[in-house]
Amino acid sequence: MGKKQSSTVSLRGTLDLMVLGVLTDGPQHGYAIARTIHERADEEIEVEEGSLYPALYRMEERGWVRASWGRNDNNRRVRVYTITAAGRRHLEHEREAWVGFSRAVAKVVGLRGG
Amino acid sequence: MGWRRWLSARWEERHSAERRIQQEMLTHLEEAADDLERTGVPPERARAQARERFGSLEQHFREARRVRVRALRRARRSERTHGLLHDVRFAWRSLRARPRFALAAALMLGAGIGTATLLSSIVDTVLFRPLPFADPEHLVHLRGPYLTLAGGRPFPSTDEQLDWRPRIAQAFEDVAAYHPMPYSVNLSNRGEPVEAGLTEVTGNFFSVLGQRMLLGRYFTSSDAAGDPATRPAVVGERLWRSHWGADPAVVGAEILVDGRPHRVLGVVPMTAQLPASVDVWVVMGESWDTTYVHGARYFRFVGRLRADAAPEVVEADLRGLQADFETLLDGRERPMSVNRLHTDLVGSASAPLWLLLGGIGLLLLIAMANLASYLLVRSRARHSEYCVRAALGAGRRRLLQQSLAESALLSAGGLAVASLLASWAVGLVRSSDLPLPRLESLSVDWRLFSIGLVVSCACAVLFGLGPALYASRPNVAAGLGGDARSGRGGLHRPREILVIGQIALAVVLAGGAGLLGRSYAELRLVDNGFRSDVLTFATRLDDGTFEQLSDAHAFAHTLVDRLRALPTVAEVGASTLLPLAPRNNFAIRYRVDGQPEPPDDAWTAFSAMTPGFADALGVRLLAGRDFTADDREGASPVAIVNRSFVQIHFGTRDPAAALDATLREAASDDGPAFRIVGVLDDLRRGGPDESTGPEVFFPLAQRRQRAEFFAVRPNGDPATVVTAARTIAAELAPTLPLHDLRTMEQRLHRTLTQPRVLAWLFRAFGAASVLLASFGLYAVVTYWVAARRHEIGVRMAVGATGGRLCLRLVAEGSARLGAGLLLGLLAYFLAVRAIDTSLLFGVGVYDPGTLAAVLGAVGAATMIGVAGAARRVVRLDPVEALRSD
Numbered sequence: 001m002g003k004k005q006s007s008t009v010s011l012r013g014t015l016d017l018m019v020l021g022v023l024t025d026g027p028q029h030g031y032a033i034a035r036t037i038h039e040r041a042d043e044e045i046e047v048e049e050g051s052l053y054p055a056l057y058r059m060e061e062r063g064w065v066r067a068s069w070g071r072n073d074n075n076r077r078v079r080v081y082t083i084t085a086a087g088r089r090h091l092e093h094e095r096e097a098w099v100g101f102s103r104a105v106a107k108v109v110g111l112r113g114g
Numbered sequence: 115m116g117w118r119r120w121l122s123a124r125w126e127e128r129h130s131a132e133r134r135i136q137q138e139m140l141t142h143l144e145e146a147a148d149d150l151e152r153t154g155v156p157p158e159r160a161r162a163q164a165r166e167r168f169g170s171l172e173q174h175f176r177e178a179r180r181v182r183v184r185a186l187r188r189a190r191r192s193e194r195t196h197g198l199l200h201d202v203r204f205a206w207r208s209l210r211a212r213p214r215f216a217l218a219a220a221l222m223l224g225a226g227i228g229t230a231t232l233l234s235s236i237v238d239t240v241l242f243r244p245l246p247f248a249d250p251e252h253l254v255h256l257r258g259p260y261l262t263l264a265g266g267r268p269f270p271s272t273d274e275q276l277d278w279r280p281r282i283a284q285a286f287e288d289v290a291a292y293h294p295m296p297y298s299v300n301l302s303n304r305g306e307p308v309e310a311g312l313t314e315v316t317g318n319f320f321s322v323l324g325q326r327m328l329l330g331r332y333f334t335s336s337d338a339a340g341d342p343a344t345r346p347a348v349v350g351e352r353l354w355r356s357h358w359g360a361d362p363a364v365v366g367a368e369i370l371v372d373g374r375p376h377r378v379l380g381v382v383p384m385t386a387q388l389p390a391s392v393d394v395w396v397v398m399g400e401s402w403d404t405t406y407v408h409g410a411r412y413f414r415f416v417g418r419l420r421a422d423a424a425p426e427v428v429e430a431d432l433r434g435l436q437a438d439f440e441t442l443l444d445g446r447e448r449p450m451s452v453n454r455l456h457t458d459l460v461g462s463a464s465a466p467l468w469l470l471l472g473g474i475g476l477l478l479l480i481a482m483a484n485l486a487s488y489l490l491v492r493s494r495a496r497h498s499e500y501c502v503r504a505a506l507g508a509g510r511r512r513l514l515q516q517s518l519a520e521s522a523l524l525s526a527g528g529l530a531v532a533s534l535l536a537s538w539a540v541g542l543v544r545s546s547d548l549p550l551p552r553l554e555s556l557s558v559d560w561r562l563f564s565i566g567l568v569v570s571c572a573c574a575v576l577f578g579l580g581p582a583l584y585a586s587r588p589n590v591a592a593g594l595g596g597d598a599r600s601g602r603g604g605l606h607r608p609r610e611i612l613v614i615g616q617i618a619l620a621v622v623l624a625g626g627a628g629l630l631g632r633s634y635a636e637l638r639l640v641d642n643g644f645r646s647d648v649l650t651f652a653t654r655l656d657d658g659t660f661e662q663l664s665d666a667h668a669f670a671h672t673l674v675d676r677l678r679a680l681p682t683v684a685e686v687g688a689s690t691l692l693p694l695a696p697r698n699n700f701a702i703r704y705r706v707d708g709q710p711e712p713p714d715d716a717w718t719a720f721s722a723m724t725p726g727f728a729d730a731l732g733v734r735l736l737a738g739r740d741f742t743a744d745d746r747e748g749a750s751p752v753a754i755v756n757r758s759f760v761q762i763h764f765g766t767r768d769p770a771a772a773l774d775a776t777l778r779e780a781a782s783d784d785g786p787a788f789r790i791v792g793v794l795d796d797l798r799r800g801g802p803d804e805s806t807g808p809e810v811f812f813p814l815a816q817r818r819q820r821a822e823f824f825a826v827r828p829n830g831d832p833a834t835v836v837t838a839a840r841t842i843a844a845e846l847a848p849t850l851p852l853h854d855l856r857t858m859e860q861r862l863h864r865t866l867t868q869p870r871v872l873a874w875l876f877r878a879f880g881a882a883s884v885l886l887a888s889f890g891l892y893a894v895v896t897y898w899v900a901a902r903r904h905e906i907g908v909r910m911a912v913g914a915t916g917g918r919l920c921l922r923l924v925a926e927g928s929a930r931l932g933a934g935l936l937l938g939l940l941a942y943f944l945a946v947r948a949i950d951t952s953l954l955f956g957v958g959v960y961d962p963g964t965l966a967a968v969l970g971a972v973g974a975a976t977m978i979g980v981a982g983a984a985r986r987v988v989r990l991d992p993v994e995a996l997r998s999d
Contacts, residue, residue: 030138031145048169049146053138054177061185072141074148079138 015047015055017098020064020083020091029070029078030056056081064090131182135175143168198515205519215492219524222485223574224531226478227566231536233474234566235559236543240463240552245456246386248324249421253455254286254432256415285434289417290319295696296392297853301357303369308357311391312371314398320348322418323388329354330365330380333397337379345396347376351384353393371396372849385555388416388459416455460551465950466872472948473626473879480619480886483612486573487890490609491897517579525571536563609897613890614934620883621938621972622945627873627880628964629946629954634873636956637866640802643795644693645732646859649826649835651852652695653843660847663818669846670814670821674724676842677826677835684829687727688814691719692823693799694861695854703780704810706763706772707787712780716762718808719799722817728754728794730825731858737769738792745791745813752813753777753788757796759808769793777810788812801865803955825858832857872953884975887934892979895927899986907993920984927980934976935969942968 022028022036033056034049059065064087070080083091146164151157165171209216244250296311317335325332333346347369358364367378376396436452453461500513508516536558544556660666670688677686701717725741736757745752755772764771770793777788796806814821828835836855843852856864863870899906906919946959957964 029141031142034142034146035149048174049142049167050139050169050171050174051177053135053142053174054181057178057181057185061181061188072145074145076141076144077137078141079134 013094014098015051016059016064017091017094018047019052019055019059020087020094023065023081023083024088024091027070027080027082029072029080031078032072033081059087063087127186128183131186132179135178135182139168139171139175139178197512198519201512201516201519202523205516205523209520209523215488216524216527219485219488219574220527220531222481222488223524223528223570224535226481226485227528227532227563227570228535228539229474230478230566231532231558231563232539232543233471234562235536235540236556237467237471238559238562239556240467241460243552243555245459246326246383246555247388247455248326249418250456251454252419252421253323254417254419255453255455255458256289256417257451257453257458285419286417287420288318288322289415290316290322291398291415292316292319292389293398294389294414296389299372299394300851301353301369301371301394303367307370308353310353310393312394312396313389313392315395317397319395319416322416324418326383326386328381328383329362330378332382333379337397345374345376346379347371348380348382348395349378350382350387350393350395354381385552390551390554463551465953466868469626469872469949469953470875472945473623473876476619476623477879477883480616480623480883482570482573483616483619484886484890487609487612487893489574490612491893514579518575521571521575521579525567525574528570528574529567532563532567609894610930613887613894614930614937616883616887616890617931617934617972617976618938618941620880620887620976621935621968622942623876623883624880624968624972625938625942625946625965626949627876628968629949629957629959629961630869630873630876632957632961632964633953633955634866634869637802637869639956640798642693642802642862643733643797643806644858645827646857646862647828647832648731648858649828649832649855650692650695650823650858650861651826651839651855652692652823653850653852660820663820666820667815669850670824671724672846673824673839673843674726677824677839678726680835680838682829682831682834682838684827685726685730686824686826687724687730688821688824689721689723689727690814690817690819690821690823691721691723691799692825693731693797694801694858694865695823704759704763704777704808705780706790707776707778709763709775710765712762716808718759718810720810720812722812722814722819722821724814724821727825728811730827731797732827733797734795736793736795738773738790740792741811741813746815749816751786751788751816752791754792754794754811755790756794756806756809756811758806759810760793762808801862869953869955884972887972888976888979890979891927891930891976892983894930895923895980895983896986898926899923899983911993923984924980927984928977931973931976931980935973938972939965939969 018037018041019033022033022040025036028036030052031049034047034052037045037047056065056067060067060081064084065081066084067079067081070078072078143161143164146167147157147160150160150163155163168174245253247253292315293313296313299310299312300307301310302308317333317337320332321334328351332348337346349364349369354360354364358367364378365380369376369378371394382395432452432454451458500517504513540556540558544553546553660669674686674688677683701719703712703716704718705712723741725743725745728735728740738754741752741754755777757767757769760769760772761767764775772790772793775790777790779785794809794811797809798804798806824839826835826839840852843850909919942965943960949959951959
């Protein structure tokens, strides 16, 4: 796309992005998503795990994810989230925006490379 | 769904949302604690760490709940909208599936609202809207024969100089005069001359009225007193548009009125002019004080009461003024009528308008009853459909919503039809020449329109909601059963009541039609005292063609003589008065030597005529002789009287008793005396419904009046007479046009316009109402048959013949009809008391002949409907009927 995104990439938006990114690999429930984010980010980001749930519900309302009942490894009843086609599209779009944003910040702050 | 259930459902929803969030979050914490335990952290520490990593449980929970609740609300809203859209689309489809119903219902609704709006707009404009002048409550209208202006002489000549202006000064700010009947002039500016209606007014006329101008300004007394070479003039909007093409350059333009230059100062709007049919206003004479009246011209006065007078004070002043006039004139002349300007301009229109409104109102009721009945039938048919839907789970709200959607669509259709109809009809009426005052300012009154709309839509909704309400009751099963289709059940009774009501209203309307029709017929039968095939025309007297009275007389006599010489003319004459033509209502009292004093109210009209005028008009000579050429100026003064005069003064019906008696004006003891030489039959000057009164005629040659009217009795084709008259008149006086060329029949026709139009309209109402009622009864009986097919089939199978069943149906139908007729008679007696009897002529409201005819007509017409429906029973195939349920 290449649309220039202004700095509306807020914390909320980044969280959504990360969740969607995790879900592209397959449906997961809330705790699993939190753990995957933590692992993939090489433990460099502190995300309050509780903030995941409002984000998930918002994305569900927007139609980016779909929720259904399932069982986790310990056979507990959990709500499993799956990314939708619209979610994938949004992820694509935000990825580009994110790249642009981070490049801009790097330039401003004086970093080289990516 | 009841509100309680709704509330508890909402609470449930929220509660379960909360529970789900809680569960998710708790599971999360448990899993996190388990994972930590697996890596060796002790359980207590693990749980605490997990809590820490989670963040504020309170805060996240609340935010999560907020999001969920909002999502739920949004989902509910969109479902509602989606449901509504769906219902509207469904309603549209179901209406399209039955186009005749939808069209008929919308048309009926629209016609009803549209017609009601038209009528009420007319009534509002004509009767209720205040006159478009400044402070119209304080405008007073004075009408009458009394014409004295200070220093001038009244007409006819009496020797007293009475001045009522000081009396007036107490009550009025100012008084102005005008000629109420315009006369034709030739108006030209740069091109072709055009004929226009002109009136002369005093200089202060427009100031007194507080006239609103469209362009420019009006002239005032100071303009009037100015240089006579630039006489001021004001033109009306109609002429401005047609002749000047609405060019604003008309202000300041110089125009020639009959050859005399005038300067146009402004344009008066069409909706605010007095008198209503005038095109040009000019200043009369030179000034208020010295105006001299020629011949039969006459004035009316408009006065503005002092501004500080409250309405009750105004009323008291008017009565006082009237009483003053009577005292002042002391029985010498009939006093003026003094009324509010609004009353005089509009008053005579109110009785017929109210009658018309009543008639249309009744017709509308009948039409609405038809619509209601129609809707009821439809709702009946859909009753089972609604029951099925309810059984399938449609909530009450959904059902109501669906039927509302349908009613809304119907109402929208009705609204479209109504606004089209109202606008078109109002435009039509405004440009017609119905004899209604203030017609030019008629416009659609949208307030009344919206009221009518609201009422009719309420009806549509009500009848549309019927089945939905009925079906959403708990006991739906019964509706699904045979009950719904066998014609028993509540919805039939209302239809019967509606039909009986329709028949009753039809009786009232037909009764009105009967009364008005007979009135008109009676009016046509009246002997007016003159012949209707007489050709008449008028000349204008005020134009200065004849400075000398003798010249004017010479013209009249010559024209008459030369016309008489034509082979196509049987007889011809000239006069200062013509029946059914505008007249001045001059009247004084006379007395006869040797006879008792006449009563106080023996106001006697008088006129001057040439020999042969009475004969030309076809007025019968009862005794003595007509005037001859010997009755000229200087010869002994003579007069002719009429039959009523003889009755009043001589106390006998024998006309010969009056011959050779001496006549004098009652007011003067030693005034001129006249010898009565002839007696004519009575004339109805004002039309068939005016009573005759005493009259005195004088020979034109012996009077100081100028003859304005000519009557010619043709001996064959009137057209040749017309051309001859014009030719001869043009020879004798080239600048003097002849106008108002009509036969007496045409004048009579014009005079009787109102009763004729009313009779015609009510005949239409009556016919329409009978048709509707008849159709209504037909529909009810037909439906009754269709609903009872099964039962009828059984009866036929068991041996009843078609004839007997037919008879039974006819009996049932007649029962309804009878009820309707009886109710109608009652309603008629009630309604008829509200009729202003001035609208009726020659027939009483309780006239048995009319009533019998009306009942018979309505009964017969409606019975045709019943018979038609009953016939279908005979056609019924019993086997099919049995199978039908």
